[in-house]
Amino acid sequence: MKPVETQFIQALREARTPAAVAEACDVLEHSGEAVTPAFGAALPAALHGHLQAVSAHPGFRLWLDVYFGRQPGRFRSPLQQPNFLYYPALPAQAWFSTPELPELAPLQRLIAPVREELLGFLAEDVAFRPYVDARASGDRQWGRLADSLEWSARHLLRREQWDEALVARLPVTRDFLAQAPLAQYPPHAPECFISRLKPGTELPPHHGLSNIKLTAHLPVDLPGGCSITVAGETRHWVHDDFLVFDDAFLHSACNRGERVRTVLIFDIWHPGLCGEERAALAHAIAVLDRVQSCRRTGAPS
Numbered sequence: 043m044k045p046v047e048t049q050f051i052q053a054l055r056e057a058r059t060p061a062a063v064a065e066a067c068d069v070l071e072h073s074g075e076a077v078t079p080a081f082g083a084a085l086p087a088a089l090h091g092h093l094q095a096v097s098a099h100p101g102f103r104l105w106l107d108v109y110f111g112r113q114p115g116r117f118r119s120p121l122q123q124p125n126f127l128y129y130p131a132l133p134a135q136a137w138f139s140t141p142e143l144p145e146l147a148p149l150q151r152l153i154a155p156v157r158e159e160l161l162g163f164l165a166e167d168v169a170f171r172p173y174v175d176a177r178a179s180g181d182r183q184w185g186r187l188a189d190s191l192e193w194s195a196r197h198l199l200r201r202e203q204w205d206e207a208l209v210a211r212l213p214v215t216r217d218f219l220a221q222a223p224l225a226q227y228p229p230h231a232p233e234c235f236i237s238r239l240k241p242g243t244e245l246p247p248h249h250g251l252s253n254i255k256l257t258a259h260l261p262v263d264l265p266g267g268c269s270i271t272v273a274g275e276t277r278h279w280v281h282d283d284f285l286v287f288d289d290a291f292l293h294s295a296c297n298r299g300e301r302v303r304t305v306l307i308f309d310i311w312h313p314g315l316c317g318e319e320r321a322a323l324a325h326a327i328a329v330l331d332r333v334q335s336c337r338r339t340g341a342p343s
Contacts, residue, residue, distance in 0.1 A: 092329065101131030102319050115128070124253050127254060136288055172187070236304065241300055258308050
């Protein structure tokens with residue numbers, strides 16, 4: 043390996059934070075040198091060693107070994123196939139009741155004031171944006187909804203960025219989200235947004251990013267005829283309760299009512315993850331994202 047490559051591997055072994063790994067990636071990127079096959083061969087083992095030192099939790103170690111191909115991995119359910127990350131130690135459970143979520147359950151009392159605030163906000167004729175980007179116009183699954191207000195959103199938080207002007211107008215909602223157990227592994231999560239589905243709209247069956255987070259809905263405006271199906275089971279929203287599911291399972295939604303359906307959607311940690319696992323996963327995702335970004339720019343390959 044070239045000296046800059048050897049230095050990167052050594053830095054990766056010694057790094058204790060994602061920021062330290064990012065610094066090593068910066069040095070490698072700025073060297074401007076093409077990497078060698080020997081470096082590409084050494085990188086997975088170096089990454090595995092770095093991440094193994096983050097936590098000795100058996101669930102985290104199992105995920106690491108599966109991720110790096112050291113153990114075979116398979117989904118516990120054929121309906122649960124996340125697009126980004128699968129944590130095999132968690133049970134394959136599609137739906138969650140509020141009492142099963144000890145960090146979210148105490149916030150059930152805040153549903154009514156949050157709903158009241160959001161209904162007032164919606165009465166101001168707020169501009170919403172298509173949830174599905176125009177770039178999906180050629181996608182077989184999402185093309186029909188690309189750049190369409192049939193499914194629209196106003197994001198409070200997305201890709202690590204709060205809409206400060208928006209949350210300033212929604213202090214009750216802001217305080218609620220500050221207390222919620224948001225799944226913190228940016229830039230993939232958390233996402234918090236007001237979601238609107240027009241009458242006659244159906245969302246196609248799809249899988250979410252990972253099973254380490256759950257998708258929580260706080261009901262705002264619920265016309266009759268609205269439903270959501272997860273892992274083949276169809277349910278309906280209830281005004282005084284959260285609706286929570288693992289969106290790694292195949293799921294879809296529809297509005298067969300006569301007016302727009304509105305819910306507040308936010309990501310929360312899976313309750314089966316302890317604090318050590320959450321911190322270790324957030325660290326691992328940040329490191330893997332940065333190294334993969336480095337590889338895309340033409341450094342490690």
